[in-house]
Amino acid sequence: MIKFSNVSVNYPYSEGLTDINVEFEDKEFTFVLGPTGSGKSTLLRLIYMDIYPSSGRVDVQKWSSKKITARKIKKLRRNIGIVFQDIRLIENLSVFENVALPLIIDGYQRKYIKRKVKAILDEIGLLDSIRQKAGTLSKGEEQRVAIARAVVKNPFVILADEPTGNLDPDSSVTVFNLLKKINKLGTAVIMATHDYLLIKDAPNRRILIDNGKILKK
Amino acid sequence: MRSFYILKQAIHNIWSARVPVMIAIVTIGISLSVLLGISEIAYKVYSTVENIRKEFEIDVFLDPEISSFQRKIIERKLENIHQIKSYKFISKEDAAKIFFEEFGEDIFDILTYNPLPASYKIKLYGKMTHMRIVDNVVNRINKINGIDEIKYHNDLLILMEKYFLIIMIIGGSIIFVLLLAMNIFIRNTIKLSVYSRRRQIFILQLLGSGKIFLKSPFIIEGLFEGLIGGFFAATILYFFHNIANETAIYLFNYNLEKINYIWSISIIAGGIIGVFASSTSVNKFVRIFAKNDY
Numbered sequence: 001m002i003k004f005s006n007v008s009v010n011y012p013y014s015e016g017l018t019d020i021n022v023e024f025e026d027k028e029f030t031f032v033l034g035p036t037g038s039g040k041s042t043l044l045r046l047i048y049m050d051i052y053p054s055s056g057r058v059d060v061q062k063w064s065s066k067k068i069t070a071r072k073i074k075k076l077r078r079n080i081g082i083v084f085q086d087i088r089l090i091e092n093l094s095v096f097e098n099v100a101l102p103l104i105i106d107g108y109q110r111k112y113i114k115r116k117v118k119a120i121l122d123e124i125g126l127l128d129s130i131r132q133k134a135g136t137l138s139k140g141e142e143q144r145v146a147i148a149r150a151v152v153k154n155p156f157v158i159l160a161d162e163p164t165g166n167l168d169p170d171s172s173v174t175v176f177n178l179l180k181k182i183n184k185l186g187t188a189v190i191m192a193t194h195d196y197l198l199i200k201d202a203p204n205r206r207i208l209i210d211n212g213k214i215l216k217k
Numbered sequence: 218m219r220s221f222y223i224l225k226q227a228i229h230n231i232w233s234a235r236v237p238v239m240i241a242i243v244t245i246g247i248s249l250s251v252l253l254g255i256s257e258i259a260y261k262v263y264s265t266v267e268n269i270r271k272e273f274e275i276d277v278f279l280d281p282e283i284s285s286f287q288r289k290i291i292e293r294k295l296e297n298i299h300q301i302k303s304y305k306f307i308s309k310e311d312a313a314k315i316f317f318e319e320f321g322e323d324i325f326d327i328l329t330y331n332p333l334p335a336s337y338k339i340k341l342y343g344k345m346t347h348m349r350i351v352d353n354v355v356n357r358i359n360k361i362n363g364i365d366e367i368k369y370h371n372d373l374l375i376l377m378e379k380y381f382l383i384i385m386i387i388g389g390s391i392i393f394v395l396l397l398a399m400n401i402f403i404r405n406t407i408k409l410s411v412y413s414r415r416r417q418i419f420i421l422q423l424l425g426s427g428k429i430f431l432k433s434p435f436i437i438e439g440l441f442e443g444l445i446g447g448f449f450a451a452t453i454l455y456f457f458h459n460i461a462n463e464t465a466i467y468l469f470n471y472n473l474e475k476i477n478y479i480w481s482i483s484i485i486a487g488g489i490i491g492v493f494a495s496s497t498s499v500n501k502f503v504r505i506f507a508k509n510d511y
Contacts, residue, residue: 048423050423073425074425074426074427075425076425077423077424077425078424078425082423082424088416088419088420088423089420090417090420092229097222100218101421101424102424102425103218104218104219104222105219105421105424105425105426105427105430106425107218107219108218109218110218113218149424
């Protein structure tokens with residue numbers, strides 16, 4: 001479970017977040033909606049402790065923003081999958097290596113890594129591109145690889161920050177369906193987006209945020 | 218799999234920054250060869266000075282009329298001077314023998330009597346052979362009854378103390394500057410590598426990567442530069458030592474001593490410098506560059 005308690009974030013030159021109180025349940029698919037600059041990314045960055053609240057606290061499972069140390073942040077991030085709008089794959093590495101990175105970091109055995117990565121790439125339909133350099137893929141394929149990297153260690157939550165922001169409509173639907181599929185398998189997904197059209201028929205919980213404040217939970 | 222990934226990244230870093238890496242290797246090679254050359258010269262100077270100090274003697278000549286009882290008093294007084302390591306009595310007869318050995322002629326054949334005085338050859342402890350201490354010892358010996366004259370090479374001591382210090386200061390300064398230069402060049406290549414990989418480092422941090430995993434490729438890069446630079450330095454030294462040796466044989470018919478363990482010392486020193494410079498700089502530059510606003 002992720003819990004925000006009276007969280008405010010002050011940025012020197014822009015709106016941060018003001019007095020946020022919200023909870024995200026395990027296995028839940030939640031949309032965080034709002035215009036650009038409304039505070040959606042800030043909300044997600046607080047979860048993976050890239051930034052800390054100016055006041056209040058964020059609790060992510062057993063980790064709290066009040067007490068967390070640099071070493072524990074690494075542990076926290078190893079239990080979270082993150083997907084970005086600008087994808088953030090390492091271009092000079094192959095698709096296999098990019099997906100395998102979280103497992104390599106954690107020191108898993110080569111055999112296990114191969115089996116796991118192949119299974120996931122097969123699942124997202126990119127097994128044929130396994131040896132290709134990440135930089136040679138289309139944006140849609142890159143984002144699918146990024147999602148594969150995010151789920152490879154079976155995290156308890158996937159944080160997707162505008163994952164379809166740079167994609168064409170078809171790729172957006174593919175990526176969105178992939179996230180829904182992951183959620184059905186038991187992983188919570190928190191997806192920040194302003195693509196209302198894409199999610200209009202989705203029955204999931206929506207949190208509307210604007211000017212750093214939650215307008216609707 | 219971790220080691221394989223780290224090694225692959227290190228090779229990739231080196232390959233993609235091959236020009237700065239080459240410059241760093243050449244700089245390390247030249248600097249390290251000069252540094253080791255100076256160190257070798259400094260060591261030779263130091264050993265020579267130490268040998269001179271070990272061999273340093275004070276000749277104390279006795280009054281011609283001295284009795285054996287007076288000699289015993291002198292010896293007791295010499296034993297009380299704690300800077301003195303040993304003394305050896307040279308009788309008039311021994312002095313005549315030494316004269317014969319050195320000049321090939323018998324003193325009695327020249328003068329019909331032996332004018333050479335009895336003496337003591339005094340050796341000081343190595344650490345005591347400094348100008349001020351020697352003067353102090355000589356003054357104390359001079360006050361003993363029965364001493365006629367004291368001779369020692371104070372000119373040699375003055376020369377040694379003056380120039381040894383100058384050589385050590387100049388050598389030390391050059392070594393310091395060269396170490397600094399090597400450090401700067403390695404730091405710069407690591408800085409470039411970290412800068413060009415800042416996005417990758419940031420991604421790895423988001424994936425929960427630890428410090429060792431992040432920094433190892435850069436430290437391996439520094440180690441590589443250091444080891445190859447060290448090998449290059451040893452080659453330069455070997456080459457110049459050969460030239461110097463041939464010149465010495467041709468001009469003075471003198472064979473220069475071999476520099477021992479030149480390859481291993483140079484390569485190990487290069488490796489240590491490489492690891493030191495890269496590990497200190499990678500800490501700094503990862504902190505500076507690997508941020509969200511890359």
